[in-house]
Structure formats: structure tokens, C-alpha cells
């Protein structure tokens with residue numbers, strides 16, 4: 001929705017028809033447009049290379065425990081390992097859709113380094129044509145890590161109501 005609102009030509013892909021249905025309703029309500037694709041990202045082929053791909057990856061969601069405390073009961077070791085395995089495959093797949101010089105943003109609402117920092121570290125080791133673009137002050141008041149990515153924790157910005165736990169990295173494909 002935010003990319004469409006900023007004027008970008010957006011393709012939104014999810015294997016969940018109901019999720020994309022909600023997106024289509026919200027686009028119609030706000031008078032914006034985006035192409036929606038119901039597909040498994042692991043099988044889908046991009047019609048053309050994209051300027052940017054945002055991978056809001058499925059994860060254990062442990063970062064949302066303030067609003068959804070039950071995630072801490074559900075997110076046992078096997079679930080986290082399963083998520084990390086899928087994330088590894090999804091980030092490699094999404095990287096194939098990015099044009100040279102384009103961006104890949106990886107994000108998860110997980111507190112687990114194996115779903116965040118480790119996914120990106122291993123991806124960069126395997127795909128040296130990508131590098132981290134420093135996140136700068138994209139979230140005012142939160143400095144990026146020395147690597148340039150952002151790790152946001154629920155205790156941060158408490159005075160503004162606090163945050164969910166999140167990890168995100170902006171990767172750029174060398175031209």
C-alpha cells in the first residue's frame with residue numbers, strides 16, 4: 001500500500017488468496033492500484049526484472065509478542081528452524097527478480113538472529129553481487145548496526161509507545 005501510495009508500479013505476490021483479497025479491498029477503498037498475483041514465490045517467474053523487491057518474509061513472528069503473546073508458545077525451535085529454511089530459499093528466489101543496480105529489501109517481524117542477521121549474512125556470502133546499503137536514519141532515533149541493517153526491539157522508542165521487534169536489510173545488486 002505504501003509503495004503504491006508513493007506512485008510505484010507495484011506487483012504484490014502472496015500464496016494466500018485471502019491476504020491478497022484484503023489488499024485488493026484496501027486498494028479499491030483508497031483508489032490506488034497494484035497488480036496482485038496468487039502464487040508460490042518459489043515457483044513464480046518474474047515477467048521482467050524489477051527495480052526493487054520487498055520480501056516481507058514469513059517468520060516465527062516472535063517480534064510481535066507484545067500484541068500477540070501466544071507467539072512465544074508457538075515459536076519453538078523446530079518452527080524457527082523451518083522458517084529459517086524457507087527464508088533462505090525465498091531470499092535467493094527474490095534476488096533473481098532484481099535488476100542489476102536494483103534493490104532487495106528483506107524484512108521479518110522476528111527477534112531470532114537465525115531468521116534475520118544470519119539469513120542475510122549467508123545470502124551475502126553466497127551472492128557476492130549484492131551488498132548492504134546502510135539504512136541511515138530510515139527509522140528516526142534508531143541507528144543501523146555496524147553492518148548497515150536495522151534491528152528493532154520492543155523496548156525501543158518506549159516514550160512513543162514502543163515497537164514490535166523487527167529486522168530489515170536493504171541490499172543492492174551491483175550494476
Ligand SMILES: C[S@@+](CC[C@H](N)C(=O)[O-])C[C@H]1O[C@@H](n2cnc3c(N)ncnc32)[C@H](O)[C@@H]1O
Nearest residue numbers: 013014015016019039040041042056057058059
Ligand atoms: C509476514 S507475512 C507478509 C504480510 C504482507 N506484507 C501483508 O501486509 O499482508 C508473510 C506472507 O508470506 C506468505 N507466504 C509464505 N510462504 C510463501 C510462499 N512460498 N510464496 C508466497 N507467499 C508465501 C504468507 O501467506 C504471508 O502472507
